[in-house]
Amino acid sequence: MLSILFLLIMINSNNYNIQNKDVIVDCNYTFKEAIENLNSPNELSSDLKLITVLYYSFDDKLHKGQIVIHKDLAKDAINIFEIIKEKKFKIAKVIPIVFYNWSDDKSMLDNNTSAFNYRFIAGTKKLSNHATGRAIDINPLLNPQVFKDRVYPSTAKYDPKKEGTITVNSFIVKEFKKMGWDWGGDWKSSKDYQHFEKLK
Ligand SMILES: [Zn+2]
Structure with missing residues (x-):
């Protein structure tokens, strides 16, 4: 009985914590606002969901943010952010x-974590897996895409010793993989350390 009660509290805790007055609100969009001026096929938005997440930022304070993600992956994202919060990973x-006017570059340079963005893979005409909300980028300025001869974004530097950086031994990588996600840090042609995706 107690364990059922505990489980119910855990399930509801995502909503419960959000009302805490000590939480710094980084954004507070409605779903409609979060997909405003979206230049994408209309039917796409019915597959998307806006979720709320809590995390410790580099000021050591608890923050509230939001992610637009494919609805099938909403539970996974809430789950991973719950673990990130518990471990106080920054x-x-x-x-x-939408806050960055759909510019992935601006978002990355601001070290912003996000999922959905109807866009091409940088430097190509191929739709990114972010375009269906099936990929998440975490702390992109700390976890850039590293090619043999360059880094993207070019002002970023990958230093695994820095807080908020993702490496092969990170719990984040392990937890994502447990849920069937792939990590860009495993790629061969480049290492996209910020990137996680689940295509089915
Ligand atoms: Zn990505």
Whole structure:
């Protein structure tokens, strides 16, 4: 009985914590606002969901942010952010890309964590997995995409010793993989340390 009660509290804790007055609100969009001026096929938005997450930022304070993500992956994202919060792994900010006028570059340079963005893979005409909300980028300025001869974004530096950085031994990588996600840090042609995706 107690364990059922505990489980119910855990399930509701996502909502419960959000009302805490000590939480710094990084954004507070409605779903409609979070997909405003979206230049994408209309039917896409019915697959998306806006979720609220809590995380400790680099000021050591608890923050509230939001992610637009594919509805099938909402539970996974809430789950991973719950673990990130428990472990106090630092997340700079989590703000829907509408805030950056749908510019992935601006979002990355602001070290912003996000999922959905209807866009091409940088430097190509191929739709990114972010375009269906099936990928998440975490602390992109600390976890850039590292090619043999360059880093993207170019002002970023990958230093595994820095707080908020993701490495092969990170619990984040392990937890995502447990839920069937792939990590860009495992890629061969480049290492996209910020990137996690689950295509089905
Ligand atoms: Zn990505």
